[in-house]
Amino acid sequence: MVQREKVRAMEEEYNAQEVENKWQSRWNESRIFEPEPDEREKFLITIPYPYLNGNLHAGHTRTFTIGDVIARHKRMQGYNVLYPMGFHVTGTPIVGLAELIDNKDPETMDVYTRLHRIPEDILPGLNKPEKIVDFFSVEAEKAMRSIGYSIDWRRKFTTTDPTYKKFIEWQFNLLHEKGLIVKGSHPVKWCPNDNNPVEDHDILHGEQATIVDYTLVKFEYNGMILPCATLRPETIFGVTNLWVNPDIKHVKVKVSKDGKDEIWIVSEEAHTKLTYTDREVEFIEEVPSETLVGIKVTNPLTGKDVITLPASFVKAGNGSGIVMSVPAHAPFDYLALKDLYEKDLTEYGITEDLRDIKLISLIDAKEFGEYPAVEAVEQLGVTDQNDPKATEATKMVYRREFHGGVLKENTGKYAGIAVSKIKDALTRDLIEQGIGEIFYEFSEPVICRCGHKCVVNMVKGQWFLNYSNPEWKDKVYRCIEKMNIIPEELRVEFNNKVDWLKDKACARKKGLGTRLPFDQDWLIESLGDSTIYMSYYITNKFFAQGIEPEKLTAKLFDYVLLNKGTVQATAIDTGLDEHLIAQMRNDFEYWYPVDMRSSGKDLVANHLLFFLFHHVAIFDEDKWPRSLAVNGFVSLEGQKMSKSKGPILTLKEAIDTYSADISRMYILSSAEQTQDADWRNTEVESAKKQVERFYKLAMEIIDSDGKSGLAGELKLIDRWMLSRLEQCVRDTNNDMTSLRTRGALQNAFFLLYNDIKWYQRRGGSAVLYDVLNRWVRLMAPFIPHICEEIWSGMGHDENEFVSLAAYPVFMPEYIDNDAELAEELIVNTLSDIEEIIKVTKLSPKKAVLYTSPQWKNDAFKLAISMQNGGELNPGKLIKTLMAEPDNRRYGKEIPKYVQKMVPDISSMKTERFEMLNDFKLDEKKTLEENIECLVNEIGCPIEVYTADEPEYDPEKKSRFASPLRPAIYLE
RNA sequence: GCCUGGGUGGCGGAAUUGGUAGACGCAAGGGACUUAAAAUCCCUUGAGGCUGAGUCCUCGUACGAGUUCGAUUCUCGUCCCAGGCACCA
Structure with a gap:
């Protein structure tokens, strides 16, 4: 017996690693995140691919998790969702890092073993750019899989893939033909003594100078x-x-x-x-x-x-x-x-x-x-x-x-x-x-490390993306105008940045990347090759199956991405199968444009701008991006993160320490979209407890032979619970629409959890299973593994994933104002009694409650209806009340009560007002029906009367009774 | 300097279009359960004040004015903080 209970307890203990591994492999095996075009509406969400000169860290975790939660939410709403991922390796930092590792630079070796947690036997081997790319792309994919992102991995690539280079060449030839890439000169900070450009870390004075x-x-x-x-x-x-x-x-x-x-x-x-x-x-x-x-x-x-x-x-x-x-x-x-x-x-x-x-x-x-x-x-x-x-x-x-x-x-x-x-x-x-x-x-004098005064030097013969071109800018303004920008405040910022943007040098001599097709001496700069690659995810599903790069001709991209030429001509030009080309074209037409691009705010003034510029330059208007979302940074225990100096928290470390669901939950709940988030271990610990409590409660509901209680008779508290649940469903969906993940979790998790606890405390249980049924789906985008586990625990078949279940939609028929007001009456009464007990320091032997007299109810309703008509006026209200002969005997109290009530009503929020507008509540009956709860909480017998007929009222307390606030007498 | 955003308890932060400031979480304190601990549950927590038992009062959203029946919210001014200001990802 003892043995059996112990086994049972262990099962109830949530084993995150095991559960998360299990569901990750099931998702993978069942290919549920590898979408193909179908009759559903599509949703393409992309996140800037990470730059692989280190391991993924908490900043990536935040941006990618936001993307995943949107993807999962949209998927559950019935969209066909594509969430792809690639790896960015173009440019100089990886080359620089390889050199440092090859030279065994002590600081680099230290940072990469200690902060990036690269095993000491592997690090020295990463002495070539290609090795770094290979190593980190594997690590990054592992990390992203281990946190449960719903990414279609068939489409992954790195920006040095030969096929990707073909795509970039096509794009740059096209821009060149359109006259958007021009040759010119550009100013740099220059040290005449060193005869070299100075970078920020070379500057002795004037780092701020522009x-x-x-x-x-x-x-x-x-x-x-x-x-x-x-x-x-x-x-x-x-x-x-x-x-x-x-x-x-x-x-x-x-x-x-x-x-x-x-x-x-x-x-x-x-x-x-x-x-x-x-x-x-x-x-x-x-x-x-x-x-x-x-x-x-x-x-x-x-x-x-x-x-x-x-x-x-x-x-x-x-x-x-x-x-x-x-x-x-x-x-x-x-x-x-x-x-x-x-x-x-x-x-x-x-x-x-x-x-x-x-x-x-x-x-x-x-x-x-x-x-x-x-x-x-x-x-x-x-x-x-x-x-x-x-x-x-x-x-x-x-x-x-x-x-x-x-x-x-x-x-x-x-x-x-x-x-x-x-x-x-x-x-x-x-x-x-x-x-x-x-x-x-x-803007201020600049002095080089060597002590010489720097000058502005013009570097000649440089290739530029002609972003200053007014017609180009106009198109971008037009694109921004039509786009949904989250948060909306950033629209001004984007327009300002477009205005401010000048021609940008787009070619380098050093680094990884693609050669400029019309001037082989130059390499395409790494921000320039990352502008329209979201379309490449679509074609790369095909390329990754093993198409030779030579076959990726300009005609192919022209046809697939721009609908120029014919499938036959393209087939002849490329030597590819017509059917295959048609499929690519079909896929592109289905998936494009990008429905949402979500990114950290560091990319506003660069990548996100270029993303817009290149899209409007290359694609027709119906393929321009539809929305843009920007999120804040992550700090660690109040300290700014730094890839090169620390502190840093890698994604892998977070998962290893706290598990995938808890890391997701924490990063999404700790700050709203635009705010910077601070990763604090004590709060993550608390998130862990919350999630465990959620699991335990779910298991209790399932174990107590849970089934739907909707068919049975619903008590007040059941209707209250269902009403509260729908409020949370509505608010969660609203929050998700505006990407307020923190607000969404407040509603979908914390507030709902507290309501369920109150429901249980009030003796409710009939609709627990129904609440869980909606709750687990509400939470699935945020903490998908644990929700899959609960969902299957609720009796769903192995292939019925909660990740694919319908997201709860607000059902207004469950909103029950009377039930919520009745519950409010009980809670208010309870807290009023407790407050009086506290002040009087009494241990009451008996409590007597007096509900509002009829005339006050009438006065209250009249006031509400006057406010409704837009003319709540104390004088008029008193006159109207006094006109009723039955009310004459309250002649002294009426003005007093009206004076007190009118300000309350006239300053009510519309929401509250609507709730009270048509409320029907028999307060005496409500209190009597729920007397057991009050008695339990207070610990003494309770009697209820109306103030109209108080059978027992030794201290005349009944005169204090008013609607929704019964008078109280304790003895 | 310029642009953008912000300033609310011990802390992170809520507060739809102006309508009871401090939701929710953290931390802290008290209590219950336990042999004990953990876990869990309950209570308190902006500041100050009064009382005959209190369905309480006053002050409070960086600072100073203004508009309004009513301002954390709108206007003007002041102070402070963060981010961006590029050829780097």
Whole structure:
């Protein structure tokens, strides 16, 4: 007997590893996650494939688990779901890692044994990129299988597969033909001493520095050019003069670009910087600075002549060393000009009165009048150009004008355009007219490790993806507009990023990857080859069966992915079977577009953008992605994770320690989609207990000869339980639609669990089996293994997977307001009694309850109906009540009660209001029927009366009774 | 600096379109069961205050104003935090 009980107990103990292995192999054997096109609606969800320079970690775990839970939820909702996975290995990090391992770099060896947990006998062998790829792709797949992702593994690939390279070549040829890949130059941080680009870790000072693109405006003087660098080219229209610092050295140089020669006058330092740009620069001679002051130069855009004036604030190292002055909109310019009013400038040959220089206003901003700079200076009380408040005034004007400013009539064809939108368009026009150029400069000085000052260097002859192309961008905006973006707040961010995106260098000399098909010297950069590969999952189901890469011609991809040409022609071109090609085409047509791409937020400004750009460039509009979801990061016990420094928690470690279901449950419940999650061991432990409790409760229900109780008579508490269950079903589904996995688990797990416990505490049991039947399906996407185990425990056949069962759909007929209000009455009464006991420190021998008198019920209902009609007014309510002769005897109490009740009702939420609107509840009967529960909880006999006829009321407590709050007397 | 998001108990965090702030979880404390422990269950937990037994009161959502019958929520200003700012995946 004792022996038998022990065996039984062991079975009840949940063995995660065994159960999870079992269901993983059953899923695998039955191929339920290997979908083929059928008559159902499809759902293609993809997650960015992991980059394999290490083991999968908690960050991957989160993103992939979110994807899996969506896939499983959609699958249970009846969609034909495809969730594929591949491996990203293109680029330099894996090559770098192989070198480090080959050199036995101590830090690398340490990080990869200790943090990535690679056995010491294996690690030294990973000294070639290919070996690293082989090793980690096997490890990653194992890890993802062990956490139970519903991935179709037939479609996996790595980005160095010969067939994948064919696909990438096709794509890049296509983009090249469309003119979206162009040759050009691009600016990099450069150390003149090392003669090399500097990366962030090579920088001693100025890691924060960014490369800022100034517009260089070419003012003319005697056939020579005085270029001025500005961040606000639109202010050219307001230039009244230039500033030249007579105390710095200026030089005359010959500048050649695109076969055009010009003579420029710039500061000596600017000359040095120019030599690193994509211009040929030849020194001619020094120019005495004073000869540059007081001369007339021509504004290239307006054709007007303006004078050059002396200014000590102009720094040789900033821009060209010559500055244009816009006193109407730039406080510094205004102050500097004003400071000169009283100065004698005859030494520069300037005799005219500077007060005659009229400020030119060109921007309308709602906070300002004609001259924003003047207003800002006066408002802040800035005294002169050396006043620190001048900077503040500049910021203020700049910010307001940039965000709310619009160009005025005097800007000609630009009039009416927002200041925030003008820079790129205007700069392009200036360049076209040959009167402007782009000039790159750091936002702050950058010093190399070697101690030298860095410059911006133009790397020439580089291949670019022409993301700045306005038509291309327009298509992306259109795509975003039609897309579902989760969370919605990110839509603005995406649009901003599209706006900000410039041409991107897309080729490298080093690393793994595919050669640029039209220029074999270059390798395609790794973000560029990861843009439309979701379509490759579809074709790779066929390729992976062993098709020679040579057969993957451009015609094949044209036909399958773009529906160009015919199946016959494609068959001849490739030597592949017509039927096979038709099948590929058919599969693609079925599965594409991507229904959802879900990713970590680190990819917003790069991969996700490129994903959109390439899709709109290559595919027809009906194949553009439909939705995009972004999730936050994961930290470990409050610390940021780091692949190279730690801490790091690998997926495998999490599974080994906590099991698949618990890791899934925890990562999904600990934070909502966009928030960063923090992995804390104490909370994972608690998740473990919760899941075990769930299993135990399920087993108890099954063991107690569980069967449906819906056919029998339902008591109040049963109806309450079913009503609560449906609320959870509804809320869970709503949460899942918006990818709020945390909210979904709150509803599907914690709240429902608490309700079930209360149901049991109240003596309910009739519908437990029915609740479990829905509950286990509700939870299946989150913790699928344990749910399969329970599902089979409930008597489902080996091939009836809960993973394929129907997800519970909200059944409004089970919502029972009266049952919920009745239960609320009982809970309220109970807690009121307990509170009184606590305050009085009584141990009651008897409790007496008085339910609300009829007149208060009437008053309450009347108030509700008045509120319903939108005119709840205490005076009117009192009058109406008093008009009833029977109510006269409560003449004193009515106003008191109304005054108290009206604010409660008028501040009610609509949901609550609707619930009370038509409630019918006999409070006395309800309390009497559930007296047993109250007696058990309080531990003394209880009597119930209505306040209308209190048979026993020694302290006149009955007068406190009101609807849903019975009065209480204890003795 | 620019862009985006955020600031609520001891902690993680809830609070549909403005409607009883602090759901749910963690941690902590108390109690029950147990020889004991674990597990489980029950109670308390924003701060402060009063009482004749309490179906209680006051204050509280970074700070300062404003709109509103009513503001964590909307507007303006201030302070603080996180992420992104690229040729790297």
